Amino acid sequence: MALLPKVTIAIDVMGGDHGPRVTVPAALNCLADHPDICIVLVGDEALISSNLGHSPPSVLSRIKIIHSDELVTMDDKPIHALRKKHSSMYLAINLVADGLADACVSAGNTGALMVLSRSLLGMHEGIDRPPFVREIPTLTGHCHVLDLGANVGCDAAHLYQFGVMGSIVSRVVDNKPNPRVGLLNVGQEESKGIEQVKEAAQLLQQNPRINYIGFVEGDHIFADEADVIVCDGFVGNVALKTSEGLAKMVGRLLERNFQQNLYARVVGLFSKPILHKLVKQIDPKRHNGASLLGLRGTLVKSHGNADIAAYQHAIIRAMNEASSGLPQLIQKEISEISL
């Protein structure tokens, strides 16, 4: 008996630096790997078709194409995206709003994505600020860090909501029954930090469903000490980009160091696969896909310059969140703590 598709994912094919050249092959790979999903490709039909390649009917039968010739550009002000009602981004998100898709993935303009998804999907009652969450690679796995830049200047209640939502994400996406939730701070002592972080600590501590482990510092992100790390969007964005920048520097220094002389070049040749693995291990892009939480639907933002493998990771994240009913679980727990 054929599997009935469980999850339909709408993809804004035109978003990102590479557009259909990356988004379409990534979608095809996901369809091949996951026989229980359908994908709606939203974008320029001719470009989509030219990137479909020679996919088997079992894959093609689960693709639907919706043509769009309007584009939200990276320079568009977020508010202008609301007027571009035929853009691939607008149409893809709207499919989720209309119940025709369970999740949307886009690598397009982040500000536009935030405004459009808040407007079209709406937020759950009690959510003030939807945070971006994603996985950051750690020594043995990953942790979920939120907010990564959707909100700057969060108060204690916002940080508390992030902690509750992040805990649900880790439970659902990683199957961890009791994820450790930490608050990012400048020290581990209770007296350290800013008022809103200290207040958020009290709120998290008082919620019996949260396994709150206290303050964590920047270096703990990679040390597998927490499953969920909560912070203001300004701080999270700086932490994420700092680690991206350092990971990039490691790659460049490895190249340079292994080119310095003949000995280094020869050793470099033999070390290549091992070093390549390292560069991948520490690259935050490997865990591509940031979800905007607290919306009445699943929206995953891919890095703009994601390659095919990275974009696939974002699609799989969307699939996992939608199939596990993450938005509904968040709605339920947030409504309970808002009472």
Next chain:
Amino acid sequence: MALLPKVTIAIDVMGGDHGPRVTVPAALNCLADHPDICIVLVGDEALISSNLGHSPPSVLSRIKIIHSDELVTMDDKPIHALRKKHSSMYLAINLVADGLADACVSAGNTGALMVLSRSLLGMHEGIDRPPFVREIPTLTGHCHVLDLGANVGCDAAHLYQFGVMGSIVSRVVDNKPNPRVGLLNVGQEESKGIEQVKEAAQLLQQNPRINYIGFVEGDHIFADEADVIVCDGFVGNVALKTSEGLAKMVGRLLERNFQQNLYARVVGLFSKPILHKLVKQIDPKRHNGASLLGLRGTLVKSHGNADIAAYQHAIIRAMNEASSGLPQLIQKEISEISL
């Protein structure tokens, strides 16, 4: 003709994880390398003596020992350090306050150091909040990042002062005539970020002595795009510790990856010197030594677990700052912008 000592540095020998075992040999190495400095070692005299080894008279003649058997511990509340008037930290800072030393170096309790130095040395008029500044390694050199944790919740005027002070540091310490000053933010567009950062941008822009280059993001820290990067202490602390954490993870992953099988182990043997170099290149501790700016004297804080080479770096930083008259230059420029 013998060189007359130009700079006298007071060292809180007891501070840090390793105490005299690290601080004394580091002092001896600095004295050997720099015939124009004197060092006052403040701490347990017996412990200091047992770590002096077989130094030549040309080194020993420039050492003075001041005995102290009181200790500021890592658990001491900063305010309690004020009462420990015979501690090595108190006495070492007081030597600068009394004009008997030009700079003080300590690897002890950061909060205590801040309170003691503000109290004993005093701040320049017009300085509201002394920031911690230090070098972060970049692809081809380093940049100065401030504040790294002395002040959380800075307003625009504080950030502006940090920019002015950081610019002087880069001019004086790196001999850069026109250092590029960037403000750390979550995007490069003028509309991005929080109010205080946007206001600070305007203030920096209006100062003709500052080569303000605009907003920079976390990944730009390592890309040699700015010589000075300004941020709130909360954000700077998270950025620094995040990069320390990732650098540590790189070291551990390299170890692990090169142990996975016989091939990797053999290649690892030959790659060792090259990889060791990389781990050093990306380790922020290599640029050990954070100065607390805006005080009427030079104070450099070393990382608590610095090794001898790292601690030497902190002493050299103190020497360079004191010999170039950094505190006086800062006083002059801050008084000019405060008019």
